[in-house]
Amino acid sequence: MYNNKGRYALMAVFIAAALVCLYYEHYQLAALAAFLFGFTIWSHFRHSSVLMASKHFKNNEFGKAQLLLDEVRSPERLAKSRRGYYEFMKGNMALKEEEWDKAEYHFQLASRFPVGGKTQKGYVLIHLANLALRKKDKERAEAYVKLAKELAETARSKDIIVKIEKELNRL
Template sequence: MYNSKGRYALMAVFTVAALVCLFYAQYQLASFAGFLFGFILWSHFRHSSVLLASKYFKNGDHERAEELLNEVPNADRLAKNRRGYYEFMRANIALKKEDYAAAEFHFQIASRFPLGGKNDKAFVMIHLANLALRKKDKVRSNAYLEKAKELAVTPKAQEIIIKIEKEVNSL
């Protein structure tokens, strides 16, 4: 759970350790340091700073979360379980900034990846339905709501779905 600078520092430490071990002919320790360097490099591309960003996101510090999400070198390389959270946080941050096109884009991507559970996926569909409603697209909004109904587990999610359905029917 490091940011990019922390990972780069660890990679530098393991590189120096490997070189020192090679200088003293400690090949097993050098290979272990090389393995740790490779693990940190792999972690940088597959997990990046998403977990750390989610910590700030849950605490309501969206600016810091966005900074950490900007450190992700390539979102396509993230592990499946990290990519869903990455896109979900990106979408919610875009909603806060009232950038609805970006929010819809990121929610669309988040809907394709696993999230915490059915209810989390239901909230993605609810957001997509709400964004479609904002565009007055009744067909897409209904389609998202039907999918959200299948996934919604909590009373709060079901209540939101009913409210959006009423608004869609009033169009």
């Protein structure tokens, strides 16, 4: 759970340790340091700073979360378990900035990846239904609501779905 600068510092320490171990002919320790260097690189591409960003996101520190999410250069390289959270947070950030098309794009991607439990996936679909309702696309909104109903477990999500359905009936 490091940001990019922390990971780069850790990689430098592992390289330095490997070089020192090679100098003193401790080849097994040098191999271990090289392995840890490789693991850090793998972690950098597969997990990046998404976990730290989610911590800030849950604490309503959206500026810090946005900075950490911006460190992800290639979201397509993220592990499936991280990609869903990444897209979910980016979609919510876009909603806060009232960038509806961008939010829809990120929520569409988040719906294709694991985002947690049924409740989280339900909220992704609720956001998509709400965005479709905003565009007055009744068919898509109804489809999202139908899927969200199947996943809704909390009273709050069920209440939101009822409100969306009332708005759909007005269209």
